[in-house]
Amino acid sequence: MKLSLNWITLRVHDLEASLDFYHRILGLPVERRFESRGRQIVMLGTGGGQPKIELIQGDETVLKPECGVSVGFEVASLDEAIDHLTSQGIPLARGPIMPNPYLRFLYVLDPDGFEVQLAEHI
Numbered sequence: 329m330k331l332s333l334n335w336i337t338l339r340v341h342d343l344e345a346s347l348d349f350y351h352r353i354l355g356l357p358v359e360r361r362f363e364s365r366g367r368q369i370v371m372l373g374t375g376g377g378q379p380k381i382e383l384i385q386g387d388e389t390v391l392k393p394e395c396g397v398s399v400g401f402e403v404a405s406l407d408e409a410i411d412h413l414t415s416q417g418i419p420l421a422r423g424p425i426m427p428n429p430y431l432r433f434l435y436v437l438d439p440d441g442f443e444v445q446l447a448e449h450i
Contacts, residue, residue: 335371335380336399338442343368343385345439350381353416354401354444398435398443406432406448 340346347370350356356372359380363369373380381399403409406424413420413436421443423434433447 332377333379335373335382337382337384338399338438338440339384339386340438340440341385341387342439343370343383346383347372349418349438350383353413353418356381398445399438400433400445400447403446403448406434406446409446409448410434 338346347358350372351358357374359371359373359375361368361370368385370383371380372383410420410424418436421435421437424432425434426432430450431447432450433445435443435445438444
């Protein structure tokens, strides 16, 4: 069996705040926006077989932010990412961390408190 990651679902309290974070601040393109069973859903990400982020508006939180799950993205320059995030008023939650000579990363929190990791492979 061959598998490929299709999407990661985040149930969010404020869809517009999450959409602002993932689309405007992080730059993920909106692939589509729709309603299903009374819930607003937004799929974000690029095509070409890359995994998507699915945001679902809801009152319940299935996954607690402190559970240890994070969403990770690769960036070309961590320094440029830091400049961009701070200019948008997004504080760094942790980092930058350099666990070895080939990797640097940091964490920020999305509007629901989920950790988002930005990593630069050197």
